[in-house]
Amino acid sequence: xxxxxxxxxxxxxxxxxxxxxxxxxxxxxxxxxxxxxxxxxxxxxxxxxxxxxxxxxxxxxxxxxxxxxxxxxxxxxxxxxxxxxxxxxxxxxxxxxxxxxxxxxxxxxxxxxxxxxxxxxxxxxxxxxxxxxxxxxxxxxxxxxxxxxxxxxxxxxxxxxxxxxxxxxxxxxxxxxxxxxxxxxxxxxxxxxxxxxxxxxxxxxxxxxxxxxxxx
Amino acid sequence: xxxxxxxxxxxxxxxxxxxxxxxxxxxxxxxxxxxxxxxxxxxxxxxxxxxxxxxxxxxxxxxxxxxxxxxxxxxxxxxxxxxxxxxxxxxxxxxxxxxxxxxxxxxxxxxxxxxxxxxxxxxxxxxxxxxxxxxxxxxxxxxxxxxxxxxxxxxxxxxxxxxxxxxxxxxxxxxxxxxxxxxxxxxxxxxxxxxxxxxxxxxxxxxxxxxxxxxx
DNA sequence: GTCTATAACATGATAGAC
DNA sequence: GTCTATCATGTTATAGAC
Numbered sequence: 001x002x003x004x005x006x007x008x009x010x011x012x013x014x015x016x017x018x019x020x021x022x023x024x025x026x027x028x029x030x031x032x033x034x035x036x037x038x039x040x041x042x043x044x045x046x047x048x049x050x051x052x053x054x055x056x057x058x059x060x061x062x063x064x065x066x067x068x069x070x071x072x073x074x075x076x077x078x079x080x081x082x083x084x085x086x087x088x089x090x091x092x093x094x095x096x097x098x099x100x101x102x103x104x105x106x107x108x109x110x111x112x113x114x115x116x117x118x119x120x121x122x123x124x125x126x127x128x129x130x131x132x133x134x135x136x137x138x139x140x141x142x143x144x145x146x147x148x149x150x151x152x153x154x155x156x157x158x159x160x161x162x163x164x165x166x167x168x169x170x171x172x173x174x175x176x177x178x179x180x181x182x183x184x185x186x187x188x189x190x191x192x193x194x195x196x197x198x199x200x201x202x203x204x205x206x207x208x209x210x211x212x213x214x215x216x
Numbered sequence: 217x218x219x220x221x222x223x224x225x226x227x228x229x230x231x232x233x234x235x236x237x238x239x240x241x242x243x244x245x246x247x248x249x250x251x252x253x254x255x256x257x258x259x260x261x262x263x264x265x266x267x268x269x270x271x272x273x274x275x276x277x278x279x280x281x282x283x284x285x286x287x288x289x290x291x292x293x294x295x296x297x298x299x300x301x302x303x304x305x306x307x308x309x310x311x312x313x314x315x316x317x318x319x320x321x322x323x324x325x326x327x328x329x330x331x332x333x334x335x336x337x338x339x340x341x342x343x344x345x346x347x348x349x350x351x352x353x354x355x356x357x358x359x360x361x362x363x364x365x366x367x368x369x370x371x372x373x374x375x376x377x378x379x380x381x382x383x384x385x386x387x388x389x390x391x392x393x394x395x396x397x398x399x400x401x402x403x404x405x406x407x408x409x410x411x412x413x414x415x416x417x418x419x420x421x422x423x424x425x426x427x428x429x430x431x432x
Numbered sequence: 433g434t435c436t437a438t439a440a441c442a443t444g445a446t447a448g449a450c
Numbered sequence: 451g452t453c454t455a456t457c458a459t460g461t462t463a464t465a466g467a468c
Contacts, residue, residue: 005434006433006434006435009434009435027330030458030459030460031459031460031461032459032460040435040436041435041436041437041438042436042437042438042461043435043436043437043438043462043463044434044435044436046460046461046462047433047434047435050461051460051461052460052461104327104328104329104330107326107327107328108324108325108327108328109324110323110327111320111323111324111326111381111384112320112323112324113320113384113385114243114320118385119381120385165327165335166429166431168327168329169329169334169336177429177430178429180428180429181425181428181429184424184425184428184429185425188418188421188422188425192418202404202408205404206404208400209397209400209401209404212396212397212400213382213393213394213396213397213400214393215382222451225451225452246442246443246444247443247444247445248442248443248444256452256453257452257453257454258444258445258453258454259446259447259451259452259453259454260451260452260453262444262445262446263451263452266445267444267445268444268445433468434467434468435466435467435468436465436466436467436468437464437465437466437467438463438464438465439462439463439464439465440461440462440463440464441460441461441462441463442459442460442461442462443458443459443460444457444458444459445456445457445458446455446456446457446458447454447455447456447457448453448454448455448456449452449453449454449455450451450452450453450454
């Protein structure tokens with residue numbers, strides 16, 4: 001049973017860790033630093049978070065929940081596909097704006113089959129599906145064939161991963177390069193939607209490949 | 217000046233490291249293991265390779281050189297776009313087939329701005345450009361508009377990165393899932409080439425975005 | 433079950449002797 | 451150029467207190 005005291009301790013440790021990761025970066029923050037700043041023993045930190053990566057996983061879940069809320073809010077105010085895509089992508093950047101130094105830790109393990117943070121790992125699946133669902137919602141009003149909608153939602157999610165990767169490396173003031181990448185991407189893609197039904201066989205085909213190899 | 221003795225030592229260390237990485241994986245091979253098996257002190261290994269990642273970088277350069285040779289060889293025997301794309305992608309997998317355990321180390325640092333192995337780092341640029349050039353060669357006979365050819369070569373390179381990422385996680389016997397992913401991807405894309413000129417504005421547009429943010 | 437305090441261990445990396 | 455000694459840090463272990 002999770003007591004109030006216990007979850008308060010857990011929260012304290014997570015908050016402290018994220019604060020230090022943001023300030024000094026993931027690598028340069030040690031578990032000893034986190035424990036000390038949170039006012040607990042090293043053992044307590046490991047009692048709640050079995051590894052340093054587990055703290056990143058907790059961040060990943062929390063930040064996705066924030067993004068979902070914020071994106072839905074902004075999407076409901078938009079009146080076009082263009083506006084909805086912009087809403088999802090810009091709120092994504094809003095959500096992670098302060099966290100450049102932290103995010104590289106997430107991507108570091110994304111390709112590692114052994115890591116729980118792997119892009120294919122079961123642990124990350126719920127969060128990933130929640131993110132893909134947002135793009136599906138942005139597309140919903142277009143009334144596309146189901147297969148095509150799924151394929152496009154997946155493609156847009158892939159694009160968003162690429163944009164986040166770019167954001168991590170973006171040193172421009174106010175991340176204006178990333179903001180521009182979002183705007184130009186939407187400008188390029190949204191006007192193509194009328195052509196989308198023509199691409200329906202492609203959508204089916206792509207999904208077919210992904211299903212065949214177990215990716216969708 | 218690089219003496220014969222020195223480069224022999226360097227080579228011995230690299231060979232030994234790759235052999236151990238292949239056998240036991242990157243994480244589970246320590247620098248102490250490498251030094252011991254190569255018959256040198258830990259300090260000597262660090263003298264030639266300033267970090268464990270530097271050994272991976274050396275692998276990356278070497279394996280790309282192998283891929284370039286092999287892909288050109290197979291491409292020259294192919295008579296269609298379909299065949300040339302298959303040649304480039306399958307030889308890529310041929311080249312890294314034994315190295316699943318090693319490759320995750322490469323991807324691990326790909327998203328980290330601080331790493332020399334970053335996908336945006338200057339150190340990796342030559343290797344990346346060499347790889348993109350292969351896709352350009354596969355497309356050359358199609359006589360596409362220059363901008364479109366560049367955009368497609370970049371897109372195909374991105375696809376190949378995705379395929380390598382999938383390969384790292386592919387536990388199927390003989391990596392048949394990856395081989396199937398290659399074949400189905402080519403089957404899906406090659407027949408669309410006749411439509412490509414229609415997409416020329418898209419190609420220009422995409423390249424425009426990438427240039428604007430400094431990615432191409 | 434929730435912690436503290438401390439030590440120990442493995443390993444990437446470095447300093448300084450030779 | 452090469453080696454030995456040493457450090458820093460993720461993680462585990464020990465031994466308990468409440």
